Amino acid sequence: MKRDFAAPWLNPDPNADFALAPLIHLPGGVLARQGTSFLSPQPIPDLIGIKDRRYLDHTGLEQHRSLVDLMRYAALNTNGASIQMLGSYGGFVPGGVDFKTLPDPITLVRYSDAQLYALALFIYSLEPPTNPNKPSALSRHGEEIFLSEGCVNCHTPPLYTNNKLTPAIGFHVPEEHKQLYDILPVVVGTDPFLTMKTRRGTGYYKVPSLKGVWYRGPFEHNGSVATLEDWFDERRLRDDYVPTGFKGLGSTRAVKGHEFGLKLPPADKKALIAFLMTL
Numbered sequence: 001m002k003r004d005f006a007a008p009w010l011n012p013d014p015n016a017d018f019a020l021a022p023l024i025h026l027p028g029g030v031l032a033r034q035g036t037s038f039l040s041p042q043p044i045p046d047l048i049g050i051k052d053r054r055y056l057d058h059t060g061l062e063q064h065r066s067l068v069d070l071m072r073y074a075a076l077n078t079n080g081a082s083i084q085m086l087g088s089y090g091g092f093v094p095g096g097v098d099f100k101t102l103p104d105p106i107t108l109v110r111y112s113d114a115q116l117y118a119l120a121l122f123i124y125s126l127e128p129p130t131n132p133n134k135p136s137a138l139s140r141h142g143e144e145i146f147l148s149e150g151c152v153n154c155h156t157p158p159l160y161t162n163n164k165l166t167p168a169i170g171f172h173v174p175e176e177h178k179q180l181y182d183i184l185p186v187v188v189g190t191d192p193f194l195t196m197k198t199r200r201g202t203g204y205y206k207v208p209s210l211k212g213v214w215y216r217g218p219f220e221h222n223g224s225v226a227t228l229e230d231w232f233d234e235r236r237l238r239d240d241y242v243p244t245g246f247k248g249l250g251s252t253r254a255v256k257g258h259e260f261g262l263k264l265p266p267a268d269k270k271a272l273i274a275f276l277m278t279l
Helices: 018-023 067-076 113-125 137-148 175-180 266-276
Strands: 165-167 204-206
Touching: 067 113, 137 266
Parallel strands: none
Antiparallel strands: 165 204
16 A cells, blocks of 8 residues: 555655545546555546547646657556656655665566557557437537537647646646646646645646547546536535545545536536537
8 A cells, every 4th residue: 555655755644544545435437546546546547549648647647749658658657667666755665675775677577669569559549439429409509508618728629628737726837847848827626636645646637638528437537526417516516515426535525626617507508518428
């Protein structure tokens, strides 16, 4: 548990109470992968269309500029050689001997370049399943709402993402980042825990693509809501809300942030969701 989740540069470390882990239920489609937290897991990502995504991981941990970056990401996240496991966090080395010393490189393995190339080509080749949700008068009205509400500013067609990073609450964007990364200087207010208090944190969340939302879920960077209907339910902002996806430690909690569309009339919400289901 310490190897997978500890973030000892935080004092106190919210990930260090490992006795809490058995109390937390992870729904289907959500994984507390190494470097995240059992307090803020990640939905298992959709690999279809990844060729067009500029950042990997919900927190934009790795840039994705070409097939080579995907190869590198696979090499650094498999077979115990994860850069997350071998990095030093204030002297804490998750994959190190006694969490301090890097292991002998001769004991580590990774896929060959040929294997990584084949894997990346396979992932690039993935095609989405046939969408049973066909355009209709309702979905076309939903598309009009999508445009008029300004959703296209972040979820820009044809990829339905602008492929940018948005800073989390409490994160100050360094000046040098503005030259290195494509940053949208808009804070949408979602829970910052994953990107501010875990080893996969960057201070950012990437703007997700809306393509394929009809077969995906749960939604949000820690999978708090199960369906699009839940996402557009204004009650999710209340502290007595019961998350339909990942619940966390309690039975109720607010799922805050990204309030766009929450105040639409019910008929317009229905139309908007119908449009999103066609993507």
